[in-house]
Amino acid sequence: MVELGKNAEPMPRLAFPRFLLVLTILGGGLAYGDPAYAYAWMIKHGFSKCGSCHTDPSGGETLTKMGRIESQHLLSTGGDSFDMPSKSAQFLWGAIEEPENIRLGGSYRHMLLYTAPVPTVPSTVRHFPMQLDLYGSGTFGNFVLGASLGVARGIEGATHVRGAQLNREAGDGFILLSRSHYLGLWLTDEALLRVGRLNLPFGVRIPEHVMWTRESTRTDRESDQQHGASLAYQRGRWRTEAMIVIGNFQVNPDRYRERGITASLEYLFTPKLALGGSALVTRAQEDAFTRVENAVRYVYGINGRYGLSPDFSLLGEFDLLHEQGRDRGYTGFLQADYEPWRGLHFMVTGEVLDQGLLQDSDTLAVRGAGAARYGSWISINWFLATHLDLRIDGVMRQDDVFHGQAQAHIYF
């Protein structure tokens, strides 16, 4: 049995870089948030540094060579039976060997969505490809290039996916999208500076992009990425990433682009307990979603990950929301993940949302805006083979019908 290192090799000790100090000052004390993870529950296996498995030091998308091996070894049913890293863990199941400095990958997710009936409206069952993306990342000396390219079919009138759109299709046609693309520079072994379109460093980087916590803070990985410059820094028990947001240049015209700063920081109290916080402040001349002029948004949050045992983990996040024209609100989630057999996860999630009462009218408080609205998810996620998982979710939210979701995900 090969012994697989958990957090790569130890980093050399270096002096606290001056640039981080400069950025911290510029951030005006806002730089307190949490780096996040695609599978944040990996902390129960002692994986606290997402940069070990992902080329993005804050997690998500492209896997490193080690990440692919761990995906097979630790995530998948039967993965622990491999005596040595299998070639099938690699890109396209080992059919194509990438150059040592290049990492390629991609995701295909197919979703089946059931919406329960209400009086006069029958139930619906739809299926659609939720994601078809290619990822790539290359290291050239101290420089790193990363990008994703995908396709989707838009829905006229829908805002999802549009934020990452590259072409100008506004209707139901095919859209080409790039969720992230960046040029990075490793300043030290611990600090990566990147410029481009990036996932926002905020909160727990969960895959459930429609969870209220991600939607209301506009920090999901689906299409909420922004252009800007980010500095990710990891040292010892601390990890942080701060980003100056200069707007999403895939939204036009310029008046709808948000500008500001977002940052996250996390401290590892034990190898399996991490607590952190995040902050985000942005301003747009006009908000693309609410159409409020001179729109300023503030979000402050705390979050935690706790691996109670190799089988059980807890994730949580709570954020305070404040946006132009509304009273203060909040959102949060708590997720328990139990993995009784390797690769088979049972998850229960509770979530809450109060976006804040509108200030400009005689609007009464309703659940979700002026009063708390609660929701819950019951999920089963089975990583049945290398880079292949199936997931079923039941989503129950106040003032909404039951939604059942089933998806297949292939990482190639």
Add this chain to the structure above:
Amino acid sequence: MIIATVSAKTASARRPGPARSLRRWVALGALWGALHTTEASATPDYPLVLDATFGTQCPNPNSRCVICHTSARGGQATAVRPFARTLRPLGLTRGRDVGALQGALAALSDTTDSDDDGAPDKEELMMCGNPSGEDLGVGPEYGCDGARLAPVASDDSALALISLLVASAIVRRRRAPATSTRTSTGRD
């Protein structure tokens, strides 16, 4: 097809027959799905119902979500704009109910003016206007068009400038390359 072939090839070395077959079928299914993409998210029919009812072809329907909602992302709790409050007693009490919207629009009086701007709601909708307040204009458009920068407010310019200055300062102060050898992307 590439996926299916590759998948089958690599699996054959280690996996028994059923697993190989399963993987092949999943890969083929994924390929089929990619070639038959249908929808990507929820069904925002309501702006299209407005077009059909009033004989209009208003541009950029997603910007019209805020006629009723406080956010173009929609959601039950955000349907609190004046026109939504007008339609609620007329039977539109939830989303996904195209019939209820059509019924409420049919029951809407010709003189109802939800935002009290002097223009009846129906007239505003026939002009692609906003019966809940100020006209919405075209709204945000999506896709790459980076060259089309509108004049920005001074504080935005300052922020962008700060970001550039910070980036250049960091690059200038960059230390010598670390002694360790990176063999691949990331820290693996």
